[in-house]
Amino acid sequence: MRRIIATILFLASGVTTAFASDPVGPVPRGSPSDWIKDDDYPSAERAKGVTGASGFRLLVGSDGSVKDCVISSSSGSPVLDATACALLKARASFAPGRDATGKKVESIFSSRVSWVLPAGFPINLPEPRSLTVLVDVSKEGVVEKCTVEKSVDFTTPSDPCVQYPVGRKGASFIGKDGKPIAVRFVNRMTNEVQAR
Incomplete structure (x- = not known):
C-alpha cells in the first residue's frame, strides 16, 4: 500500500510541475x-x-x-x-x-x-569668453603663485588654483643649457566664434 501512495504522490507532483x-x-x-x-x-x-x-x-x-x-x-x-x-x-x-x-x-x-532635442531646435551656443590660469614655478619646481584671468561671465565650479597650491613642489624644468629654470605655466580655455 505504501508503494502505491508514494507513486500517486510522485505522479501528482509531476502534474503540478508540468502545469506551473x-x-x-x-x-x-x-x-x-x-x-x-x-x-x-x-x-x-x-x-x-x-x-x-x-x-x-x-x-x-x-x-x-x-x-x-x-x-x-x-x-x-x-x-x-x-x-x-x-x-x-x-x-x-x-x-x-x-x-x-x-x-x-x-x-x-x-x-x-x-x-533628444526635437529636430530643428536651435541650440544656444555660449557667448565668446575665456579663462586663463597662470602658474609661476621656481627653478626648484616650487609653485610660487597662481592667478586666474577670466572674462566677466566665465564661471567655474571651483577655483582652478586649488590644483596648484603655493609651496607645493613638483618637477623642475630644464632650460636649453641643461640648468633648471623658472617657468610660467599657462592654461587657456576659450569659447570663440570664427567665420568659416
Whole structure:
C-alpha cells in the first residue's frame, strides 16, 4: 500500500510541475512612449542643448503601480535623470508581474528614456569668453603663485588654483643649457566664434 501512495504522490507532483508557468514580469499598460513627451523636456536643459539617456529600474507593485524608480545609468544630467523618475512614477502603469503560480507580485521593469532635442531646435551656443590660469614655478619646481584671468561671465565650479597650491613642489624644468629654470605655466580655455 505504501508503494502505491508514494507513486500517486510522485505522479501528482509531476502534474503540478508540468502545469506551473514561468514568472512573468510587469507589462506596460498603453504605450511607454506616452509616459514622457517632448513638452516634458526640462526647459533649462533644453536651452543648454543637454541630451542623454536615463537608464532606469522601476519597482512595480502587485497592483501595477510604480512604487519606486532608480536611475541605473545616468544621462549625465541630474536634472534629466530626476525628471525621468518623477514622470515615470506619476504616469507609468502596468499589468503586474506574476509568480510561477500566477499570483500578482512586486517586480522590476527596466528601460531607458532618451532625451533628444526635437529636430530643428536651435541650440544656444555660449557667448565668446575665456579663462586663463597662470602658474609661476621656481627653478626648484616650487609653485610660487597662481592667478586666474577670466572674462566677466566665465564661471567655474571651483577655483582652478586649488590644483596648484603655493609651496607645493613638483618637477623642475630644464632650460636649453641643461640648468633648471623658472617657468610660467599657462592654461587657456576659450569659447570663440570664427567665420568659416
